[in-house]
Amino acid sequence: MLIRYFLTFSLIGFLFALVITPFSNRIPYPDPTAGITDQGPQRINYIGRVKNTVETLNHSPHIMTIHHNKQDKSHAVKREVTVKFKKHPTKDELAQICKDLDAKVKRNWDPYHIFKSSTKSTEELIDYFEEKTYMVEFAEPNYLLLPNEMPNDPLYTRYQWNLPLIHADEAWRITPGKEDIVIAVIDTGVDLEHQDFQDKLVTGYNVISDNNYADDDNGHGTHVAGIISAKTNNTVGIAGVSWHNKIMPIKAMTPEGTGSSFDIAKGIKWAADHGAHVINMSVGNYHPSAMLQEAVRYAYNKGVVLVAASGNDNTDQSSYPAAYPEVISVAAVDSRAQRANFSNYGSYVEVAAPGVDIPSTYLNNEYAALSGTSMACPHVAGLAGLILSTNPDLGVEDVRKIIQQTSEDLGTKGWDPQYGHGMINVAQALELATNQQSDLDPPATVEEPPTTVKWGDRFFLRLRFGSFQERFGFLNQENTRKKQP
DSSP states (O other), X not given: OHHHHHHHHHHHHHHHHHHHHHHHHHOOOOOTTTTEETTEEEEOOHHHHHHHHHXXXXXXXXXXXXXXXXXXXXXXXXXXEEEEESXXXXXXHHHHHHHHHTEEEEEEETTEEEEEESSOOHHHHHHHHHTTTTTEEEEEOOEEEEEOOOOSOHHHHHHOTHHHHTTHHHHTTTOOOOTTOEEEEEEBOBOTTOGGGTTTBOOOEETTTTBSOOBOSSSHHHHHHHHHHOOOSSSSSOOOSSSSOEEEEEEOSXXXXXXXXXXXXXXXXXHHHTTOSEEEEOEEBSSOOXXXXXXXXXXXXXXXXXXXXXXXXXXXXXXXXXXXXXXXEEEEEOTTSOBOXXXXXXXXXXXXXXXXXXXEEETTTEEEEEOSHHHHHHHHXXXXXXXXXXXXXXXXXXXXXXXXXXXXXXXXXXXBTTTBTOBOOHHHHHHHHHHOOOOSOOOOOOSXXXXXXXXXXXXXXXXXXSOHHHHHTSHHHXXXXXXXX
16 A cells, blocks of 8 residues: 555656656746855865866876976976967978977967977977977977956845955946956856856857857856956846956866967957957966967057966966066955965066955856955956046056056055055046046057067077976076066
């Protein structure tokens, strides 16, 4: 008898599920509290996840580890080299190179090529191209970059401490941003279906697949983009630093959260060529890349404001692209306006912004709290978008100067290596931008910045001397840019 009742109710339950499930799937109403518990948005230890990725890279037989000091490391793909040719090689020249190196062309984007050899080491590949200075401008390892992480939106009042701390709530009275100012996010992509990005995205680019479908398969890029400009005052989710600036998603990183200098550089140039006014780069690597700097310089010369994360290893080792002269480097602070214990510091840090337990958009229409200079960086990118919304005639250095001059001094009086010029103040920045004409001359075109020139000179002059670590492990100490006054 008990078995009969059990089977009867089981059958009823099964039929009920068959009837209900199709109807429930037809009405995908977004849940504005997805990913939220009674304790707030789910906290994701993205810094820990990145460190796990680093450990995997350290032990991978396919990855080369470059030691800068006892703590800080960079990574590149073994048996690969990125080459910039002075002019495009002929088909016969490429065939001969591939034959000499037992290699194939893995990727090419004129004038850049990635060669992958079956038998030769990265050092041997670079040695080969050192002999071809008549046709090669530079050759370098294929480096890997890693992530660095009063509206009516329900999460704003309860959890977004970061926006009042930088006076964003006061700034929105001046401007909530304008739709014609576009901020590109060079990252893992953006969740294209997220409720807080509806009508917020312009056409993006997937560097890896070479198409315009820049969907996120990691979560980092979605979180970064939400901090910048999640759809605000829409009764769901979170508020962005900017309410109305558009996001240009650029997917240049894999599902594991790694991206090559080749792909990051290509993404930067694509964004600059397709209307980006600001580029956010919440990525970094401890070794300078000539290819990456050329892309940064290219965007800067087109009038694009570039912002990058300083890094998450509590070190003063210069991180790139943040340490390039054209880039605004951002450190992280917590809710007490204290430097986050993971935040990198040093001569290249310009300003600081909130970067601890920052709520934002996440995959699958959800929300999460992440920490990292990756999260601090988009606060500054969003501020740059608001400044240009207020005064679109300002140049790159005007925007930079406004951000620096209006930051709240923290730590040692004046500029210091922990906070740079201080924590950004969005309201004061917009007040200054409103009243300021572009009183600076347009930035001179940067044709041959010292970093790249010195890199090329050292590359060809030093290639024959010293160990591989001496060539590539410590050069960035010489390239460190002194940003402080």
